[in-house]
Amino acid sequence: MLRTGLTGGIGAGKSTVARRLVERGAVLVDSDRIAREVVAAGTEGLSAVVEAFGEQILRPDGELDRPALASVVFGDPQARRTLDGIVHPLVRARSDELVAGAAADGIVVQDIPLLVEGGTAPAFPLVVVVGVDEQERVSRLVSTRGMAESDARARIAAQATDEQRRAAADVWLDNSGSAEETRARVDALWDGRLVPFEENLRAGRPVAAGPPRLVHPDPTWPDQARRLADRVAVAAGSRGSGVEHVGSTAVPGLLGRDVLDLQLAVTDPADAGPVGEALAEAGFPADPHDPGDGAGTVAVHRSADPGRAAVVVLREQGSPAWRHAVELRDRLRADDRARDAYAERKRAAAAALYADDPDAFRYSAHTAAWRDDPNG
The missing domain is CATH 3.30.460.10 (Beta Polymerase, domain 2)
Incomplete structure (x- = not known):
């Protein structure tokens, strides 16, 4: 099994890359989706969040009111640490369960938006970062998500810089071009690196040293x-x-x-x-x-x-x-x-x-x- 960390800044198109990897055969462990599941109505996770922040972060149907919670924790480092202390252990535990359930010859892609910020990149044999320059990311957030430009720039500024992401990246996957170009880059990564890497790991086989060039x-x-x-x-x-x-x-x-x-x-x-x-x-x-x-x-x-x-x-x-x-x-x-x-x-x-x-x-x-x- 090969565990691959996948990350990228907001607006970079990480989900597009993840979808193509799944189409090629990857097992996707999506941290964002898991983070929503562990605080769904009726879960122990949601009970802990309500205990920490009050019932004002609940919707009338008992589900988490995410905008209300965001207004509490955004800009408040202590509140953010409290929330992370509740959610992150639950996400890690569920992620570990999903990874353990993957096939022995699987290529597991763990989609973690804050992989660099959380310092977890060294835990993966390979880290793929989806990269797009900041101005293009701002344009995408404004046009596709309806964000105000100032909000988009604030969200980007709150995350790791491109320099920090490049330092963690074994693969910098450029997603600034067309959808066809991105698909081709993902396919080349899958066929040329991920598949042989997994096969080598499963066989306990190092890459041959080759001639001394x-x-x-x-x-x-x-x-x-x-x-x-x-x-x-x-x-x-x-x-x-x-x-x-x-x-x-x-x-x-x-x-x-x-x-x-x-x-x-x-x-x-x-x-x-x-x-x-x-x-x-x-x-x-x-x-x-x-x-x-x-x-x-x-x-x-x-x-x-x-x-x-x-x-x-x-x-x-x-x-x-x-x-x-x-x-x-x-x-x-x-x-x-x-x-x-x-x-x-x-x-x-x-x-x-x-x-x-x-x-x-x-x-x-x-x-x-x-x-x-x-x-x-």
Whole structure:
């Protein structure tokens, strides 16, 4: 099963994307719909809301008067926290039930409007954000929902910014074009990423490393690594002792393979088992061909996401392997000559020796010789 978080700002057209995903076979867990269900007439949720805010937030038929409640909580942070404290646990519990009931080979899409604001993005193996620029969203809210422009802008301003959403997005799905263009983008996402990602997860199969193709440094690598590091940290929980971005993609200006290297520290090697299971669920199954070494590396995991190659290496905190990864990264960041020498070694290995190699293990071993002894 693949759990995918879906979000987007008001007016971005998230529901349109969700409908197409359902047409392609996704199981939709709609947080907005669940939030209405848990405070319907006769529910314990509605009783708790009435107890907190009074019967003036009820309609004559006993249902929740949403505009009346909105007038109470909008602009009042404490009232909003009180309401969230009632509704959010109920929504999470019902969402968990629906996810648990999905098929083992299902692609579950959890539509969560405030996924970024709530800080829950790292809990998903993949996050899709539906994006449209602010002016277009305002125009849509005015024309399709009858909002005053000032109200539309106030609603947008109360949510996360596009910058915050981009930081959480594994996929930024542009919905600014026609309906046909959006359908094509959703279909490409489904066929090219979601389906193979789910198949890899179910099989416990990491994406193959592939040949060692070097690329120019990408200035977004650190941001991408930060997003994955947050996901790894959440999966590891209290058994983890910090996640570091290491390797070539962690060194500004250094060419490298487009593979993010993360180092997860554990204080007890015995934690590798339960941590490994959690990493596999989060999208990083163990690499059966790379069990670790005797210098502190206890396990190697790789991404099952065909859209983002990554390696997560579990190392005992303070071990020689743990220190070496951090010290090499910091040295290459600080010493341009060392960085250039390492780049030349990588370039020669990729182009002259292993360009046609079906995987990168021998290339990695060759460059490791320089890392271990740069003067040798």
